[in-house]
Each structure stands twice: as structure tokens, then as C-alpha cells.
Amino acid sequence: MGDGDIHGGGSAPSGIVVRQANVDDARALLPLLAEHRGADEPDEKVDRYRERLESLVEHPGHRIVVAEADGAVIGYAAAQDYGPAPHRDWSIARMHDLWVSPAARGRGAGTALFAAIRDWAEQHTRIRVLEWQSLDVAADFYRRLGLAGERVDDGEPRERYELSVHLPTRS
Numbered sequence: 001m002g003d004g005d006i007h008g009g010g011s012a013p014s015g016i017v018v019r020q021a022n023v024d025d026a027r028a029l030l031p032l033l034a035e036h037r038g039a040d041e042p043d044e045k046v047d048r049y050r051e052r053l054e055s056l057v058e059h060p061g062h063r064i065v066v067a068e069a070d071g072a073v074i075g076y077a078a079a080q081d082y083g084p085a086p087h088r089d090w091s092i093a094r095m096h097d098l099w100v101s102p103a104a105r106g107r108g109a110g111t112a113l114f115a116a117i118r119d120w121a122e123q124h125t126r127i128r129v130l131e132w133q134s135l136d137v138a139a140d141f142y143r144r145l146g147l148a149g150e151r152v153d154d155g156e157p158r159e160r161y162e163l164s165v166h167l168p169t170r171s
Contacts (some may be wrong), residue, residue: 013108018116021064021076026053028073029066032101065116067100067109075100077113079120081127093121095132110141122167131164 021029030053056062061083067075077098084091095117100109121130134142134149142149142163149163 013112015069016074016107016109016112017068018065018109018112019068021057021066023054023057025064025066025073025076026057029053029076032073032076032099063117063120065113065120067104067113069104069107069109074104075109075113077117079117079130079132081121081124084126089126090128091126092129092131093124093127095130098132098138111145114145118165118167121165128167129164130167131162133162 033053053064056078057064061081062078063080064076064078066073075098077095079093079095081091081093098110098113098117100113118130121127133152139149147163147165152162
């Protein structure tokens with residue numbers, strides 16, 4: 001495993017490396033972000049995220065990892081530690097994105113990316129809950145990981161699910 005690798009050949013599927021993103025990866029992720037969100041979907045939040053991506057890859061409260069195959073970035077996952085609330089000494093982390101290019105799906109990159117984010121949250125001693133939302137198109141992926149969410153009925157045309165993982169308490 002090279003410097004910054006999170007999962008090498010033993011933990012990730014053959015040929016896929018998952019590692020923490022860097023500033024150069026932020027530039028490579030822009031086309032993936034554009035593909036993730038169709039060009040016909042105006043979303044100011046995603047546009048602001050793109051603008052800040054280079055600073056977020058180095059921000060200590062964020063964890064952004066990339067999956068590579070054959071030297072090309074094929075997917076990414078991004079999470080944020082929100083920090084503890086005033087009434088508790090532990091925090092909740094939110095996974096903002098987990099996405100793999102459609103051409104690279106089915107090879108284990110998504111599972112490896114999720115494992116990298118979960119490992120980060122479990123090793124980050126004050127995070128006790130990792131939560132995220134998923135569109136219905138990803139529900140089967142999370143079910144295969146043994147995770148099921150609650151449907152969010154917010155009037156959106158696409159089904160969305162709220163998911164969370166409670167992490168082991170560390171001393």
C-alpha cells in the first residue's frame with residue numbers, strides 16, 4: 001500500500017485502490033460531479049461544493065476519498081464530521097456523496113469507498129453515528145451492504161431514504 005492508500009489489493013477488489021483525495025484529485029472529480037448530477041438539474045449547493053472542493057480535500061473536518069482503477073479516478077465518497085453538540089461529547093458525521101462512474105460499477109469500488117468512510121468514522125473517536133441520504137436508485141446497493149433506510153416523504157419526485165450506522169463506542 002502506498003502513502004495515502006486506504007485499501008490496497010487485500011481489502012479492495014483487485015485493481016481498485018481507495019485513498020484520501022488530494023488537491024489534484026479535486027480537479028479530476030469535477031467531471032464525475034458533473035456526471036453525478038445531470039446537466040439539466042440546477043443545484044446551487046452542488047455548484048458551491050465544486051467551488052470549495054480543493055479546500056475541502058485538505059479540511060480536517062471532511063474526509064474525501066477516491067477510488068482509482070488503472071490510474072484513473074472512477075468514484076469518490078465524501079463525509080463531514082459535524083462536531084459534538086453542546087450537550088454531548090460525541091458527534092455525528094454525514095456522508096454527503098458516494099458515487100461511482102456508471103462504466104465502472106459492479107467491480108466493488110462503491111463497497112470499498114463506503115468501507116473507507118466507515119473506517120474513518122470508526123477511527124475518529126468522537127464520531128458515533130454516520131448518516132446519509134440515498135436516492136431510490138442506490139437502495140439495493142445499501143441493502144447488499146446490510147443497510148436499510150427509512151423512506152423520506154418530502155414531496156420530492158424521486159424516492160429518498162435516510163440511513164445511519166451507529167458506530168462502536170470507544171474509550
